[in-house]
Amino acid sequence: MVERKSLGVGILGAGFIGQFHVRSWQGVRDGDIVAVCSRTLKNAESLAREAVESGVGEDVAAYDDVVALVQDPRVDAIWVLTPNFTRIDVIKAITDEVISGRAQLKAIAIEKPLGRTVDEARQVLEMVEAAGLLHGYLENQVYSPGLVRAREIVWARGAASAGTPYLARAAEEHSGPHNTWFWNGATEGGGVLNDMMCHSVEAGRFLLTPPGEKSSAWLKPVAVTATIASLKWGRKKYAEQLQDTYPGVVDYTKTPSEDYAHAVFEFVNGDGEPVVVEATTSWSYVGAGLRLSFELLGPEYSMESDTLSTESKLFLSRSLEQAEGEDMIEKQNAEQGLMPLLSDESVSYGYTGENAALCTMFLHGEQPLESLESGLEVVELLMAAYKSAETGETVRWPLDLNDFVPAVAQGTWNPRA
Template sequence: MSTDGFGIGVVGCGFITRERHLPSVGYLPGVHVAGLQNRTRSTADTVADACREEGWGDPTVADSVAGLVADPAVDGLWVTSPNFTRVDVIDEAVDALEDGATLRGIAMEKPVARNLAEATRILDRVASVGVPHAYLENWPHEPDISGMRELLWSRGREAGRPYLARAQAEHTGPHSAWFWDGEKQGGGALTDMLCHALAGNEVLLSDPATDTADTTADNASDPNADPDAGLTPVSVTADTETLKWGREEYAAELREEHGVDYETNPADDYARATVRYEDAEGTPLVSEATGSWCYVGSGVRRTIELLGPEYSGQVLSDEASSSVFLSDAVGDGEGWAEKQNATSGRTPIAAADVVTGGFVAENRDAVDSFRAGENGALDLTDGYRVLRTCMAAYKSAEEGREVVLADADLEGYTPPPARR
């Protein structure tokens, strides 16, 4: 471990790392990028150069996960690699720890894994070495969302707890080829987009007073434990469809650009789920979530709402505070906003997305928690529960019925898009 600040070692140099996690380090005093590891070495070398140019750190590039973990400059491991690599990454990291390497914490980008069997293995292995952990889900950390939650709960508590959370998340489709592959990703838009909305809704419906509960590595290793005894998930009802990308012209585009066949083996590009909860008194609470890869517009479109007996709150994240307009005559080139679908017309100006999008806050929480020897505000057990809800949603959509969580056997379940 380093003694000069907190050194982050990152496994995976894809979009979320390059454009969100690494830039967020610039907002965290005493934190720097200490090391990188990526399946393609040249990509890691390029990202390391960018870190040096931007002043985020002077990272070494490791040839293996074990080498990254063994680097004494690396205090915390950030795992942002593709979903299908997660188990192997954690196995190699934990093996290195068992061989004498040290870490102050392990943070994993959403989702934790492709299915519950993989997630259980990850949690078991991390728990076996007693290392604090964090689940990197940015939505609950976004200033607008967390601020709405704090304000409505504090001012509305006398009227009664909130009873309905709604979230919508959609864009035109993933950045990388593996995301479109149901087997490699573990699903489709449901596990990519709906997991954000489901996690965000659950946090909004949870009492902020429970956030101060002890979250040490030792007492948060049970994936079936409910961190908020007043919020119990009861059942899930869901639908999934392939609305856009299974059509002949779009399937041909995916086949040519990404090598996936959505005519024969489609993944869902639209998903909707309703999760029914009960509070400690048995009062019903509801989470409504939709997500898709079908939206054609200016970047990512999201709506988040929280409703209670005498109050309501709303966050509209697609309403950019500033934008520019380019005519077709000058619109040839790449867009510069995430998921921007066109290079002409209206384009939002992304002002400090790493701050407004919650990435600075989630990484600050992880670093501060690891320094204190604790799990993050969201940890890997939270990631397990979100994934369990996703699996219940796929099962509900596949079977056309409500899935009661207390009766559901989801540990061995694989979503239809991930079956080969």
């Protein structure tokens, strides 16, 4: 019997998203979690124990030093899940060890967004390429099984007969993130546009691109028209609620981040036809929990998907005393009434498919299509959207956004001033 090989994965970042990735690993065959690193050793040890207890790793090491993680001989690849404002320093620490020969990494995968600006995203890509590493951009939605299968059928049955699709709509909405740094424009790099439209625009590009093709090769950006707003959290009552909940958050009555963003991205596809991605995101949605919705329209066909239209629902009456939690759906806002139930969020949102695909490709020395180049392209699209929102004008390509920093990230944007 041939001994099965496995990719040794080090998780860098033990927060909310790190926990999500570890839970998803139960559906991964070609990789095992061998180490966890966090700025706080206690958090790294806790997530390492969770990995062991859930059967996705054995003798999982815990570190509070990036260099120690990279130099661990069991670590073949690192999943970078740290906050946006740490990205440059973290990637430099990793790639310096590889270039110096003190570490023998094969690959790196980095969570969205790749950077807070085009300049940061480009620096990340250049450092990783200089180190000679395989790389993947952790955009989970393009691995969501509902999207992947619908796209396959649309292109095989619809586009093959009637022509390529022309309009993709993608939306991501919830009531707001879990950590202070997300709410501060400088550390996040903006607000909901940077935090969540990175998902929506890439999901839209994915749907409009034929399976097996790179989005950047098939879709050439032409223009973007965007709007941002502070709808809920800039109101005095909710700005005070933010400050009570997240110590250290900025005063949203003075320097808010946008909690709503809408953008229309225009492209020309590989057939020379105009196509459009409509993306909408918000931190001001109050419903059962996180809502992801997608549509794809073509000449004689369409598809749609909504994560709150679940196969299972349950009802809990007002007579039941309920503790707050997120056991039914991410960003859960209620524990009573008729509630949607997602049986496995890691699968539905694409984390399991993402990690399974990247582990298999990295193990076999293959470069994923959804690479850090994709991440840079997404940041360029987001920064163009910010520029459009700030100027109130449509932004057209070609354009140079390398030095552009959104007013939200600079702390100078306040639509209520």
